[in-house]
Amino acid sequence: MNQTPQTASAHVLAVIPARGGSKGVPGKNLAPVGGVPLVARAVRACTGARRVTAVVVSTDDPSIAEVARTAGAEVVLRPQSIAGDTATSEAAVLHAMDAHAAMSGIPADVVLLVQCTSPFITSEEIDGVVAAVTEDGADTAHTVAPFHGFVWRDATDATDAMDAMDAMDTAEAETAIPAAAGGVGVNHDKATRPRRQDRPQDLLETGAAYGMRAAGFRAAGHRFFGRTALVRTDPARVLEIDEPADLERARALAPLLDPHAATPTADDVDAVVLDFDGTQTDDRVLIDADGHEAVTVHRGDGLGIAALRRSGLPVLILSTETNPVVAARARKLQVPVLHGIDRKDLALKQWCEENGIAPERVLYAGNDVNDLPCFGLVGWPVAVAGAHDVVRAAARAVTTAHGGHGAIREIAAWLLGPNLAR
Template sequence: MSETHPGTGETDHRSRNVLAVIPARGGSKGVPGKNLAAVGGIPLVARAVRACRGAHRVTSVVVSTDDPATAETARAAGADVVLRPAAIAGDTATSEAAVLHAMDAHAVTTGAAADVVLLVQCTSPFLTSEEIDDCVAAITEGGADTAHTVAAFHGFVWREDAGPQGAFGVNHDRATRPRRQDRPQDLLETGAAYAMRADGFRVSNHRFFGRTALIPTDPARVLEIDEPADLARARALAPLLDPAATTPGRDEIDAVVLDFDGTQTDDRVLIDADGRETVAVHRGDGLGIAALRRAGLPVLILSTETNPVVAARARKLRVPVLHGIDRKDLALKQWCEENGIAPERVLYAGNDVNDMGCFALVGWPVAVAGAHDVVRAAARAVTTAHGGQGAIREIAAWLLGPSLDR
């Protein structure tokens, strides 16, 4: 189902329309607001979106939800949103119904039907992009009709029984206990990701039709969040299981654009008796901006505020400023065009929801520590320093490394 480009021998994994659907309804009795609960500082729905967007074989990512807050977070993370009708949003609604509805809605919006559809669950926070790609590849390259993630399982399964023995072995004979290496390998369905041929899924209306491929995953990463204890366990495991945060290198960036309030300041404003405003900035940020300028990187300050403080800081730093801007994304797009800079080569640092338009425009959206949850969910990287406490110098160190202090 994939195509090979003549003369190159390279396979185009995106030659098929692969739609990832993430069901994320608002109601959850076991863990209220579960899909917006943060693990590793990132809402579960945003983690699922990121895993799908990081998969090379996925062409579109859709979140199916009935909840406005979930929809906002999903869009911020880079997904399209399909609003689910009430008829398939209750406790008895099936995931299959949500996927079929999302497939139809996406086809109407894009004018293209999916060849392969994925069901990806928010409740598996440690699913990787590679595992999603492997599910798709089992269909597009391996000839399977369906595929899903599994993990090796070595436990003896018991079931209670009303008979005289009280219980019986499901996957073993209680009278004969073979060694682990002598037993057939059992595989546990993880519940994280399922891939299906879209046409076959429509006909069968379930996710296990035809030939099914099993995609092995690391058992240490298998965790489904159904109860508060599961959420607590996931949060404890996140520092161990989450990959190291990626940060941009100098070769990826042609310009740095910075929000002001809350990014270069701590978001507080002091007002004297005459109504004059003052803010606190960080000297290290000034040094970082100076180093970026010396390295030949254009730097721009972009702010919605019309404030002499912003202009004064820009003069001090010797960088241009655009302030009093209602639509920061439009101003940034025009600035890029005027300066011949591709937006995908821009790093934009911000902290609040009015930065989201710029986040969607640039290649490297960066949130400072303490930014709004929606902003952090949409960022490709998050600083360890808060706004006004050295976050910009930290960004400069990402780009310049040891040369920053020269």
């Protein structure tokens, strides 16, 4: 294989396969982790890599395509012949390479396969994979993490059972025959338990990112031809989402592992959209004998909204409830209101279009499941403390204050900082 390093001007194409169908986790590639859909997380990691020239998402799903474009990727629509459960990632990458070359007129020198299912892959790790090929002369490269565990296999078939007995002496094998289908050591002799520092270093393939010389990949048809470089990554960040439990674990880890798991600033946001009940109130309703309703709001929220208005940030109240108290509160705050809305996401999308605001530059604050469609539309979905569990899991940030207890003022402080008092 050719091991001459590529030049710094190599055209490096990152391909992110993202089918619409998923048996283990339905809708997986659009599932939010840290408030960001998995496919968008992968796109952001690739676009943030200094050595990546172009980023393509290969998909058969229109919703994934829209999210990918919004995140900054080109989209290649994958034909059904390579979109089924048995389709290989290699087939998707080859198709995307051809489609990208046809669209751009520039064939790739190096191609990357980056998986949506590894939510904590970083731009630096992707650059490391590229550098192994373009600068260090490898033909292929992929991410690995140090692994120190003893691996076992349940010897349930005859081959494994025979292998287990072959490893024993004659006397031991004779007494072990009835139990030969038990556990078999894979990366160790189970009769010897050396200390970790005395064992050879094992490396676990993370499944996150693979890099290949494009010509060699076309010729071989697989991602491990020639000399393969192993790019070490932080084992604390290694997680592949294959089951619902993996997704829940990723959401729990996101606040700890995301490099930018911080609250937004005014530089991140062009508009603020607020749910009403449970977000600006404590979600309780007081009803008098005549059926008139009243709610409790927080004066600090009013101050925060006034500061946002003074800063020039557009503010909108968006509510499903048709209730005079919502309109009255909006008049008091001097902000526009859309209420009695069944499809809040459609109303929000139309409002953004009418005002020339990109949805990915919108902060939307909510508390319950009817806010989730809006969460999927905006760049900064925010849950108030005490929000429904699934809402907090889908949020990119969560306030420390509860709805009706200063959550909106807290959001205003995120965005305005010292300018809040002006």
